[in-house]
Amino acid sequence: MFANLHRKSLSLSLGLLLTGASAGTWAASALPAVDAGTAPANQTVHVTLILKLHNQAALEDYIRQTVTPGSAHYQQFLTPQQFAQQYGATDAEVARVQSYLQSQGLSSTVLPGHLAIRTSGTLSQFGKLFQTSVHNYVSRQNGHSFHKPVTALQIPSSIADVVDVATGLSSEKVYRPHHVSSPALASLGAPNVKLNAQSSKGSSGSSSNPTASGVPGEYTVGDVANFYNINPLYHRGVVGKGSTVGIVTLSNFYPSDATAYWSDIGLTTKPNRITQVHVDGGAAIDGGSGETSIDVEQSGGIAPFANIIVYDAPNTTDGYVDAFAQAVSDDIADSISTSWGLPEIFNFAALNVAGASNTDTSDAGDLRAFHKIFLEAAVQGQSLFAASGDSGAYDTVRDLGAGTGVGQYTAPLTVDSPASDPYITAAGGTTTPYSYQFGTGPTESVTQESVWGWDYLQNYFNQYVRPINLFSSGGGGGVSVYWHEPFYQAFTWGIRRSEPNQSLVFNDPSAGPTTLLQLPSHFAGRNVPDISLNADPETGYIFVSTVDGGLASGEGGTSFVAPQLNGITALLRQSTGHRIGLWNPQVYALQNIFGYGFFSPFNSVRAGDNWFYYGAPRYNQGAGIGSLNVANLDVFLRSGF
Template sequence: MHLNLHRKSLAVSLAVLLSSVSAASIAADVKPAVDTGTTNNSQVVNVTLFLRLHNQAQLEDYIQQTVTPGNPHYRQFLSVSDFASKYGATDAEIAQVQSFLKQNGLSGTVLGNRMAIRTSGTLAQFSAAFKAPIHTFVSKESGRAYHRPTQSLILPSQLSNSLLFVSGLSNEHKYSPHIVKSVDTKPAGASANRALAGNTLAATTSNAGNPTATGVPGQYTVGDVANFYNINPLYAKGINGKGSTVAIVTLSDFYADDATTYWTGIGLPTKANRITKIAVDGGAVIDGGSGETSIDVEQAGGLAPFADILVYHAPNAGNGFTDAFMQAVVDNKADTISTSWGLPEIFNFAALNVDGASITDTSDAGDLQTFHQILLEAAVQGQSTFAASGDSGAYDTVRPLGTGTAPGDFNAPLTVDSPASDPYITAAGGTTLPFSYSFRSGPTKSIDKESVWGWDYIQNYFDKYVGKGAINLFSTGGGGGVSVYWRQPVYQWFTNGIQRSEKKQTLSYNDPTAGWQTLLVLPGAFQGRNVPDIALNADPETGYILVSTVDGGVQAGWGGTSFVAPQLNGISALLKQSTGHRVGFWNPQVYFLQNVFGYGKYSSFNDIRNGDNWFYAGKNGYEPGAGIGTLNVTNLSLFLSSF
């Protein structure tokens, strides 16, 4: 279904993006999936019809007003009903869609934001309604089976202007959690102040300030985060998240007892009975991603120990992710929302299956546009939103696709993660804290200053002291770079260090028969949205303890930007309490503070001038590795409270 791009998105057609080779001509050649024919027509699926917003330019202008001190609408956030009446679909548009559904034996429920209609039915019904066969495919690489339409959807002309995207007819894509385990390291000279005995956290013997901290790299807790980023003065004033609600949007269910075990184990008093699970589209299951959800709840709820926690979980397929995020927004109970799941942004230009199964034309970039509308609603309602920027450094396709030069391999273009790349969400990047380390029989080395997280420092160590080629860590590190879809937002216009996309970037595949094939040509020198915005410690080598039943109980040496997104979520809950109101959309506010006040003792930010994420190096000001830097949370609270 061809849909026009948003006025602030990249004004370039898919024909340009696929300038070297058409998607249709290579679909059968790129690690092809086997089309096994029509899928099970009786299978019932949930489908969401997303409706276009009205007056979007006015909406964006009003969002800016809500976070501009001195403006009459400063912090005058809208309710869901106000949003729906001002910007949602009209009665006539909704009636047209409902009529279309009824004609095809379907019925739908209109959400309160008037942005979406949820329906369910058999694949046969949807295939007939949208005049698109739906087939089952099996990836030759992984053996995973999935279904999707074999051609673009066809809609009645009267719906073409009101309908943005139809989501849920394909379960091809799988989003990834942004979590990483440490390499085989031994922090030099570190004696574990917190013993990990079975599934029990032993008592802290040295905490360097916060009583729940350990001071041990790889075994850090939320108490250490409070020490690193100056949160303790807020706790001393009784700021603990009371009266705030945080939401976690996730694609795996989890054991809630993991979080309570973590908080109890580190000696952290918390509000009782604070976790509520909300299943969306039938909910997610306990699986290999459950540890991700445990992290999110433990970290957000640990930094804001008396905040309520809502966990929105949905299946990791089809419309599950967008539906879960939208439910958190349309419920409007959470003051702040985070997710630690994502997908390379460029996968939305051409639907490149994560298994490498196929490439199909999706020039409407439906998921990008859908998330954008959801995030606009969150912003105007005053809900702060955060997303992990990824753990593949500057090359976001490496984790899902791999990289190499052999037949069957992909190259690695500079790419960013979605939804973190959207200009209306705060992208959470990663750093490495100062520490000393050694690997195997090698000497002790040290990182002296907080740095952009990229494991090339470990790669170099192994190459020099253990043996070149003994390990390949490319390109593990904090996600960051330049979007080639979303244009640079106004809040980044005056920020020192903002960059344009690099030239000569392509996504290419080494076909076993035909050799290297160019799949996507990415725009060079594009003035795109820079990612991330804020960073905190994410390197597993200076990482954290987590409690996850699925992963074996108490674990040390975990990291990833999956920790940073929920940490910012919990910090935002503290700021809501300290300021007495919702903080709203962070980005215009934090960039303004950094642009005006810079760095220093009284700044809200710490400049990150060392390290790199395999391409973008730390330096004075902004860099696509750590953003505008890490936080001084107490200073940020003082600034926000003064307006």
């Protein structure tokens, strides 16, 4: 099936294997750094002003009604113009902000929903505007260079009643793509003999998809269809016609990679269906391009006749915010996914605001910026999905090398952002059934779909081969310590509060341990993930990426799950004849009412763990509600349950 594509080497360095963390290429630096002096005053940057909403409580109530059968506004989604009229800044407020910017020598563009105003200028102009200076810094953790304001931004008093957040003056945060490769266990002298899946049906559904490989580590979108009972929709001619999926990403890519993937697995797709939108000048083709290839290949493979719009932007907070804002204000995509993120706690004042207390978990602004955009998407009926991360219950590990004895930081229980926002569906990860054997050890099996966490491999090696440390690769999940428990989780069995005694500590070689952040204990926060699908690289996938050498196998991570849910939504949009809207209130209601069973849209994930949270026959912070039976979900949505 794949003979015409070049297979890339999947070897990871032994150092990465033993720490379970990345080399820090994508790590943020919202932590100790060296001040390298004032940044060039004439450096040009983009700054986006996020405006305050009107009647936000009414907006949230309206969103709930759009996805609640029997409500007055069920499926009555708004346009960006209607959103602006009812909940956005008024024409007068927008004009006042633009007039003020013009008086400062700054031109501006307002988005249709009156939620954001984009502008560009020099660091000198914006430093004066926000009463701060901007310095260059070098991370003490990974050498990453960036600039950011020395003090918190002060919104000018004449527009402070309209402007909530300004993003763009900091290039500190660099987001991570959430995909990982199978560990190079063979490099430890243990040949990896990975046997075929115990059942090509996976957790549910039929095994009739002709594009499936049936081989763990070489799965295709056809195997996803087999695992999660998507094939009945295909048999009805539901292939995503009339739907559009959006991808928000921070690396450009080669569209030919996606068409090569679809062609090579024998999948017939709509031709000429990929549109690229380069936001803020667009992103580079770089080490993250494989992530974008995955997103397009998976979403477009699940929904082979859906249109695809790829919004790519530079890998900064402002670029990420602007890409989402553009995708939402365009209002063309019926569903949008992203596979990039960072630990939620990197947004807290304690790590970003000079002089802030180490207990200050208020948002420095970025969480609020994303949240307002996500609210607009929800009221417009656009379903949003974000990968929940690949560090299990300890989201900082992959960014900081934390908690391993190798890095300089402790590893508190943490979740990933933007997946932790209550108005986006957090995509978690599982391991599907398969058998494995290493070296002279026995053959063992994962006998049921389980929460993805590589401690099962670590335990095997520790017992039969030689000790290793794979901490803490696995599906991201846990409890937000910023977003409160949303209404749709209020009656869900298994929802938990944050754990006590969680702190991020920097072990300074010269000054000793410094507590950078103390996380709230017993916080009644939003729980993630929401829905999970297969993400373990050991039961992972192939994908095609020119940047990564062609064809790769043994690939996984929750970055596969988010676009798969995006593609599934495109199928449901065609099948139901309307946008699906925010998934979360709908799927939690279905699970609370109907539970698990033959007719349920969900498969419970009762086994495995993500290094802290365990699978259970209910909601759990390893896999959320569980995995999907898509055909059953489709029946419920078409019936209006």
